[in-house]
Amino acid sequence: MESTGEFGSSGPAAIPGLPAGVAEQAQRLALEAVHHGLTDAARVTLPLPATVLLLGVPAGLTRRRPPPRPPDSRRPCLSPRAQARAVASRAKAAMMTATRT
Numbered sequence: 001m002e003s004t005g006e007f008g009s010s011g012p013a014a015i016p017g018l019p020a021g022v023a024e025q026a027q028r029l030a031l032e033a034v035h036h037g038l039t040d041a042a043r044v045t046l047p048l049p050a051t052v053l054l055l056g057v058p059a060g061l062t063r064r065r066p067p068p069r070p071p072d073s074r075r076p077c078l079s080p081r082a083q084a085r086a087v088a089s090r091a092k093a094a095m096m097t098a099t100r101t
Contacts, residue, residue, distance in 0.1 A: 015023070078086065
C-alpha cells in the first residue's frame with residue numbers, strides 16, 4: 001500500500017479488486033467533498049471573527065484612559081514582592097500590638 005500525504009497527493013491507493021472506474025469516481029467524490037467542505041466551512045465561520053475584530057477596533061479606540069495619578073511622595077516605589085512583605089510586616093506588628101494589650 002502506498003502512503004499518501006494530506007495535500008497534493010494522488011489520493012489513497014485503490015482497494016484490490018475494485019474496478020478502476022469506481023475507484024476514480026470515489027476519489028473524485030472524496031476530493032470534491034473535501035474541497036467544497038473546507039470552502040463552505042470557511043465561508044460560514046470567517047464572518048464571525050471578522051465582525052468581532054471590526055467591532056472591537058472602534059470600541060478600543062473610544063475607550064477613555066483614566067487620568068494619571070500623581071506620584072505619592074510619601075512612599076517610595078516598591079516592587080509587588082516588596083509591597084507584599086511590607087503589608088505582612090505591618091499585619092504582624094498589628095497582631096503583636098493587639099496581643100500585648
